[in-house]
Amino acid sequence: MFITVRYGANCQELVNLQCRVLILTAHLKRKCQCATEDCIDLVDEAGALMNLNKVENPASEFASKYLQERQRYILVRVTREQSTEATCYEPLLENLGKHHPDLADRLQKLSANTPMREQWRKGSLQRRAQPKKSSEPKSTPR
Template identity: 80%
Template sequence: MFVTVRYGANCQEMVNLQCRVLILTAHLKRKCQCRSEDHIDLLDEAGTLMNLSKVENAASEFTSKYLREREHYILIRVVRGESSEATCYESLLENLGKHYPNLADRLQQLSANTQMRHQWRRGSLQRRTQPRTSTPARPRPTSQKKSAELKGTHR
């Protein structure tokens, strides 16, 4: 039970699915020379994010639960913003658009969708927490004032 992970300057790594998610991600970080604190994930050739970076029990969950054998995956870096809602995805396969034109667009969509969700939630939260203030109404001219204004403009 193996999968192929593509990264770098068209590098490939065959990995065994019978390992824990934590072991797989640590191995892939070493291979692509990522920092240990970096978050990585995989994208399949159809553009589906595998969400390995969100596995709660990465030390005990097997990779075979999340990946399909004999498939090809692209290694990506997950860059989280101030909150876990704002996320950007970067390909760790150089020239992704050359190898997988649709996947380059898909990564941009994934990044934009999480940023838009974050902005929408932040905006709706701000709207809810802002105190409502009303502006005083402007006085309306009475009929006498209106007629006086009209007479003054006709001269």
């Protein structure tokens, strides 16, 4: 019972569905180097939002209840405007429009806040998943 989650520069992660939703989302945040306070979710390749961030008890509910095995999902960041309660769904897969043009359009339509949607379309909101950098100092050649 596995799924494939796509993110970053065409990266993908094979994930076991026999885990709690909380564990799944924490694992995906670490993999794509999101901040722990970021809200993330998954969309399938048809553009259906899985609403994992709305699961009432993510610490006890299994991901298999919400996700279909052997499916491919795209990781998205969910941003909510406090003042307007509008929601923006930002794909964490680079070049989404190139790989899934219909899905890019679907995410734009899901994003209710027009100014945020414009920023998303221009790419100013996208944070790219980067490989972890070593904290060790680099040696300089002599």
